[in-house]
Amino acid sequence: MPEGDTVWLTARRLHEALAGRVLTRSDLRVPRLATVDLTGRAVLDVTPRGKHLLTRVDGGLTLHSHLRMDGSWQVYAPDERWRGGPAHQIRAILGTEAHTAVGYRLPVLDLLRTADEATVVGHLGPDLLGPDWDxxxxxxxxxxxxxxxxxxxxxxxxxxxxxxxxxxxxxxxxxxxxxxxxxxxxxxxxxxxxxxxxxxxxxxxxxxxxxxxxxxxxxxxxxxxxxxxxxxxxxxxxxxxxxxxxxxxxxxxxxxxCPGCQAGPDPAPPGPPRGRDPVPAP
Incomplete structure (x- = not known):
């Protein structure tokens, strides 16, 4: 799973490619968003929040994505060959006249009102790379x-x-x-x-x-x-x-x-299979 620094850099590259420009192409390839068309809306900014990405567009909407283990966003010039994976792994395409952002293998892709962003990131603690770091x-x-x-x-x-x-x-x-x-x-x-x-x-x-x-x-x-x-x-x-x-x-x-440098207990021996991991999903 990408760490916060990788997500921050991904957000910066998306922001540089899309922010301040009008979308000329919009293709969200998940069933619940299949009929959504963001064409004609300007991208306001792309903001990282921990390991989450928030792409805000005109009209008070935010496209929320999370990379989890295998997801990625790639940015391409108009004549550049897409190399992020086969076409069936594409979950989102956001294009302007200058660049196209392609989201591959995105396990989380939601469209929500910008005013409701807290429903997907409000549980997070202080962001190590955010203005709210405390x-x-x-x-x-x-x-x-x-x-x-x-x-x-x-x-x-x-x-x-x-x-x-x-x-x-x-x-x-x-x-x-x-x-x-x-x-x-x-x-x-x-x-x-x-x-x-x-x-x-x-x-x-x-x-x-x-x-x-x-x-x-x-x-x-x-x-x-x-x-x-x-x-x-x-x-x-x-x-x-x-x-x-x-x-x-x-x-x-x-x-x-390293058992030589790190003081404290070793891991407990494996127990019976569990249905869920004790660490909450990011």
């Missing part, structure tokens, strides 16, 4: 359930909007604590430092798709400390980075950590 409020929300494992609390978008699985793993490593450590067991100053680090890292990475959590100037082949590095030596202590999660799980449900 560190104190994010810390309060993160610590509201002291028994909750840190990794789950970081992924819960109601606490702070924008952290995905990559940052969950990297932030726990940088804080030197296990992702399974209950939030209430963190040293008193860690929640604020951890969320401040999250804000800094997302801000640094928001202008590029190549994400890096290791220091500037470190080796180009070492962009991340633990994520995706299961079985390889930790850059800090040399211990083998561990991976928790079944092979067939999506990447956003696999955790990477």
């Amino acid at each position: 560190l104190d409020e994010a810390v309060r929300r993160l610590c509201a359930d002291p028994a909750r494992p840190l990794g789950e609390a970081l992924l819960d978008q109601r606490n702070a909007a924008g952290i995905g699985n990559v940052y969950k793993c990297e932030l726990a490593f940088l804080a030197r604590v296990s992702p399974w450590l209950p939030v209430g067991d963190l040293p008193q100053d860690v929640p604020a430092r951890l969320l401040a680090t999250a804000h800094r890292l997302l801000d640094v990475n928001k202008d590029r798709f190549e994400r890096r959590t290791t220091p500037p100037g470190s080796r180009p082949d070492r962009p991340l400390y633990v994520y995706g590095r299961g079985g390889r030596p930790c850059y800090r202590c040399g211990a083998r980075v561990r991976r928790h999660g079944a092979q067939d799980l999506p990447d956003d449900r696999i955790t990477y950590w």
Whole structure:
């Protein structure tokens, strides 16, 4: 699932391509929106909210989309070949005279009144890359359930909007604590430092798709400390980075950590199959 920095960059590219221009093409390929035609309306702005995208158009309407695991928006020039995937994966086309934005594999696509945006994003916590970022409020929300494992609390978008699985793993490593450590067991100053680090890292990475959590100037082949590095030596202590999660799980449900650097409990052994994941949907 794309992290908040990737969604922010996607929103910026959509905004630069569409905002201030009139739509000359509109094709929303989901059943409930099949008869909707936005042609002739000007795009006012494209705004990210956590991992959500809000495309506002004339007439008080907002096209709401969420990328989840596989979705993407691609922007093309008039004579450019579309490369985002086969035609049957296209869920939305928004075109102007200058550019065409194509949404591929979008699992969430809704049209609502702009005045009603809170119905789809009002539950989110402070946005790490938004004008509403409030560190104190994010810390309060993160610590509201002291028994909750840190990794789950970081992924819960109601606490702070924008952290995905990559940052969950990297932030726990940088804080030197296990992702399974209950939030209430963190040293008193860690929640604020951890969320401040999250804000800094997302801000640094928001202008590029190549994400890096290791220091500037470190080796180009070492962009991340633990994520995706299961079985390889930790850059800090040399211990083998561990991976928790079944092979067939999506990447956003696999955790990477270093047992040598990160204090706290290991993951609980797998239990019986569950119908739902305890982490709320973003």
